[in-house]
Amino acid sequence: MNHRHTGTGSLMVTIFVFPGVRLLDVTGPIEVFASANEFGGRYRLNLVSADGNEVTTSAGTRLRADRSVDDARETSDVLVVPGGPDWDRMIRDDALLDIVRRLTANSRRTASVCTGAFLLAAAGLLDGRRATTHWRYSRQLALRFPTVRVDPDAIFVRDGTVMTSAGVSAGIDVSLALVEEHCGAEVARAVAKDLVVFMQRPGGQSQFSVRSRTPHSRQEMLRKVLDAVAEDPGADHTLSAMARRAGISSRHVTRLFFDEVGATPARYVEQIRLEAAQAMLETGDDPLAVIACRAGFGSPETLRRAFVRHLGVTPSAFRASFRTTGMAAATAPAAAGYPSDLAASQPVP
Structure with a gap:
């Protein structure tokens, strides 16, 4: 060395x-x-x-x-x-x-x-x-x-x-x-x-991850529900389905989500599905209809509305942003200074 x-x-x-x-x-x-x-x-x-x-x-x-x-x-x-x-x-x-x-x-x-x-x-x-x-x-x-x-x-x-x-x-x-x-x-x-x-x-x-910032729950019934959503975002995760999976009432599921996750069950599921769709858009070439189905949104229009609501961009625009490292833009003259010259690119651990 x-x-x-x-x-x-x-x-x-x-x-x-x-x-x-x-x-x-x-x-x-x-x-x-x-x-x-x-x-x-x-x-x-x-x-x-x-x-x-x-x-x-x-x-x-x-x-x-x-x-x-x-x-x-x-x-x-x-x-x-x-x-x-x-x-x-x-x-x-x-x-x-x-x-x-x-x-x-x-x-x-x-x-x-x-x-x-x-x-x-x-x-x-x-x-x-x-x-x-x-x-x-x-x-x-x-x-x-x-x-x-x-x-x-x-x-x-x-x-x-x-x-x-x-x-x-x-x-x-x-x-x-x-x-x-x-x-x-x-x-x-x-x-x-x-x-x-x-x-x-x-x-x-x-x-980098919705699931990672969810507090670890000591409630086994809630952990079972959270794991099921993370493992297969496209499955049936309605409130009644979650309640059946956990073996408790719908009201109890809602209460556990509020107490330990800080969100409604529906909002949490949508966030996980959004994260799954982002991953598919970043790494693959599947049509939006296929991604919408796999991620649990059902239709491209529902997927588009979720992206615009949460991220401010359409799925197509999001996908385009991962098609290049931005090398062409990086070779153009840029304003001097540090760390502002890094602002367009955030490091990933």
Whole structure:
């Protein structure tokens, strides 16, 4: 790795890598800390694997470790615990969890990236703490580890000496926060400009999923209803159908939605169906009639009205916005300035 600071008073950043780790979870923080050294930072970066050997990431790229866990005796100022797609296997790997505990015990601060939060939780390091993870997995984190107070909307969460961050690119956000803590806002701002990212991105994860921002319900009957809507938005989700599914009265279903979801059953179903239609428009070429049927709107006109009412655009216009990255527009002369030059494109974790 380049840009290592070797002067006195440097800060040690240890990044734990393991087979199946997600590449960007590792390289995002590395780029932030390495870039900080170009603006007066004082970071030493070390990749640590279980045995000191290289590991293969989930993308197939090989990463060379600097040392083994047994050789990592120096106290780290920051430990970065990345995640991986196969988090379910990771949290059942006792040797992996033991390493996380050992490295954390020898670090002043621990920061997880994406599903790395599952490793911290399984190692018992998030008990009683607030935490976050990728919006797609926040509900799983809450269900598997009920002692963790999961915030599904946060980009990153700080609770004592432990920090957790959302989806893969949120590793950049949490690393920038650490640079600001160590080196000041001016250095962090310079790094953000250098990497062409927001120093503090607007909004939270709720912009990515209706389901993720629905509070986790401890009512099994309501969870059953919510899961059924999410799994098949196009099915029958009338109030009476929900009541039959939950085995309670329609009035009770409505009361539970108001108390725990903060919306009527009909409004919640429409939001989930809208999200499903958006996903189909973003990724496929199906006709609007097919999308309307699959998402549960029934007809293209009903779909169009929902889009205009909630998003202010038609389904066709929404689809067109995902046909290009905007490269042609990006090559045209633009107004100078930062971060206004990023305003047209919001990063996705």
